[in-house]
Amino acid sequence: MDARNIGLRNIEVADTKICSIDGENGKLIYRGYDILDLVKHSTFEETAYLLLFGELPTASQLKDFSRRLTEARGIPEPLIKNLKNRPKRAQPMDVLQSCVSELADYDLNIEDSSKEAHVRRAITLIAKIPAIVAAWNRVRNGQHVVDPLEEGSHAANFLYMLRGVEPSAEEVKVMDICLILHAEHSFNASTFAAREIASTRAHMYACISGAVGALSGELHGGANVQVMKMLLEIADPANVDKWVASRLQSGGRIMGMGHAVYRTTDPRADVLARLSKEISREKNNKWYEITERVERATKKYMLEHKRQAIYPNVDLYSASLYYSMGIPMDLNTPIFAISRIAGWSAHVIEEKFAEAAPKPALYRPKAVYVGKYCGPMGCEYTPLSGRQEQQHTS
Incomplete structure (x- = not known):
């Protein structure tokens, strides 16, 4: 495939x-x-x-x-x-x-x-x-x-x-x-x-x-919760660079960074960053500062290690914004x-x-079968009494 x-x-x-x-x-x-x-x-x-x-x-x-x-x-x-x-x-x-x-x-x-x-x-x-x-x-x-x-x-x-x-x-x-x-x-x-x-x-x-x-x-949708858990784990702006580097070196993801569609900053993220900054300043808390440092540290790490650039998505700043609002x-x-x-x-x-007919056209995608294959006639059925114990992984 x-x-x-x-x-x-x-x-x-x-x-x-x-x-x-x-x-x-x-x-x-x-x-x-x-x-x-x-x-x-x-x-x-x-x-x-x-x-x-x-x-x-x-x-x-x-x-x-x-x-x-x-x-x-x-x-x-x-x-x-x-x-x-x-x-x-x-x-x-x-x-x-x-x-x-x-x-x-x-x-x-x-x-x-x-x-x-x-x-x-x-x-x-x-x-x-x-x-x-x-x-x-x-x-x-x-x-x-x-x-x-x-x-x-x-x-x-x-x-x-x-x-x-x-x-x-x-x-x-x-x-x-x-x-x-x-x-x-x-x-x-x-x-x-x-x-x-x-x-x-x-x-x-x-x-x-x-x-x-x-x-x-x-x-x-659950990604912004994971972003806030990340911010709480980091806890202090001074911890950001070390935390981000450690996460990326170990093959982990920085939640709130990167998107399946956008190859630049999610336009929603810019607006939410501004709102998060305003609310954090009003509430006198650290959550916007930590978030903004996470964005900078991630971009810096990706650049220094010659990896594909990633940018903030809608979840990065919405997490600190809602948290600062007491939600x-x-x-x-x-x-x-x-x-x-x-x-x-x-x-x-x-x-x-929609105008196109017929509607609705039932969605029915095709899958590629990659499971057990025992020949053109399928696998031979073995009676229960003749089966040997096998170790299965879940």
Whole structure:
């Protein structure tokens, strides 16, 4: 097998109008709009609308979309009861995945397969996922679940439900920018998982549940948690150079450095680095300084040892940013999901309703069999009594 094709790397599997990535030049485009322009001028609500509908909204369209999101924030009481019955040690991403599946139980028109029904489900999921993440964090800490705000932005509502007190305007702006940055990234692992499930004609909740599961892995959405663990292990800026050199000499990876697509700095990383620097300075902590030194030390080591240059990705600075904001480390990946649900939903809808026919075309990749081969007729079956003990490795 061609090594470049392992993991479907460089294999074109579908067309999309949602997102474009220029890995050579570090450009990320949502529906034709540069991510840096959206960060500067837009909001998460407006960006979510853009991803779902393909165009920026008018003032009245944005008002209506925001109203629909606000009205859908509440969590069904039985779902909250189920949260309270879960072991407090349950992982937030596992809790979120099961809750997304459970939301299907409350969709009274689950058999409706129209595009309009899928848009409604997308709005439901965009609105409720932040509430679920916040509710679980409070339940596991023995706190009461906070009712959502009846008005206020998506970012403000999440921080309020998480903490039980209204956040500052500065914190809301930072969170809003983070949500925009993480909202979409073309055919990454979790998005492809959602589209693959959509191709079977499964409903939206099943697609998004699968995407949440894919996002939970440390090589995808879980990477920013690993970054923060790295920063905590380093502990002091003075330890960075020695720690990085030791890790790379032993063949280890520096989490938050390098990307499957970008051959230069991930454009999201530059924005997050600026925000992390501002928050660290405000909180008077060391986390931005350690992170920035990790970036410099890694680049220096790769250059001195004539290895291929690697650059920071979205996870490197988001870890220190969220930690400085007082957000529990294991909520980093759920926050990723709070944002990425906008992109996931857009992709599910595109997979199901794109112009090209027939849709969906069931994904069915081909594998190369490299297992036991006993001849053209296969292996001869040996009865149980005649089999010899063999040592198996797991």
